[in-house]
Amino acid sequence: xxxxxxxxxxxxxxxxxxxxxxxxxxxxxxxxxxxxxxxxxxxxxxxxxxxxxxxxxxxxxxxxxxxxxxxxxxxxxxxxxxxxxxxxxxxxxxxxxxxxxxxxxxxxxxxxxxxxxxxxxxxxxxxxxxxxxxxxxxxxxxxxxxxxxxxxxxxxxxxxxxxxxxxxxxxxxxxxxxxxxxxxxxxxxxxxxxxxxxxxxxxxxxxxxxxxxxxxxxxxxxxxxxxxxxxxxxx
Numbered sequence: 015x016x017x018x019x020x021x022x023x024x025x026x027x028x029x030x031x032x033x034x035x036x037x038x039x040x041x042x043x044x045x046x047x048x049x050x051x052x053x054x055x056x057x058x059x060x061x062x063x064x065x066x067x068x069x070x071x072x073x074x075x076x077x078x079x080x081x082x083x084x085x086x087x088x089x090x091x092x093x094x095x096x097x098x099x100x101x102x103x104x105x106x107x108x109x110x111x112x113x114x115x116x117x118x119x120x121x122x123x124x125x126x127x128x129x130x131x132x133x134x135x136x137x138x139x140x141x142x143x144x145x146x147x148x149x150x151x152x153x154x155x156x157x158x159x160x161x162x163x164x165x166x167x168x169x170x171x172x173x174x175x176x177x178x179x180x181x182x183x184x185x186x187x188x189x190x191x192x193x194x195x196x197x198x199x200x201x202x203x204x205x206x207x208x209x210x211x212x213x214x215x216x217x218x219x220x221x222x223x224x225x226x227x228x229x230x231x232x233x234x235x236x237x238x239x240x241x242x243x244x245x246x247x248x249x
Contacts (some may be wrong), residue, residue, distance in 0.1 A: 022159045028101050034063055041055075044179075139154050
């Protein structure tokens, strides 16, 4: 997910040379009161400066996100600074994988936007002056404004992801209901079969008893006829 953020300041100048000249002036002012600190950038090598900024910015921004999150996050994502355009400083940030970014911010674009705007200033300041404690960082006193250039596009990604999440959440809540219905419905067949077998057994038992009773009566009748002395005398 490529996100373009714009850091704006009236002091940035209109091109690469003026921007790094501005950064150099900040460094010189800071050196007056702070003698011992390492400064990695050189006004004479703007391309090297850009590579250093690319190396530091994405990592610093990601660390700011994770250190401010109270709940432990199992997945991870990475932020790479892909491009730098001057005038207002436009940084092209590649967030990958997008699924982890969406999960990290709970599919909430407003939360993501607020965090990105706030922490980008810290990440930028720390990237330019990496060895200076944050509370002493001279860039934090500058008046930067941060906007997301392609916010409508990114907002749509969050919106679609949020809809998908809610749909999956509804399906997940419906699943136990369906499992209950299926599991209970599945009992109807064996239960019905059992009732049928029981009823059939009673019916067959009744038939057997009826058959036994009938034959028993026939047996008694025959027995009495064979053992009737009066009948023998009459013969």
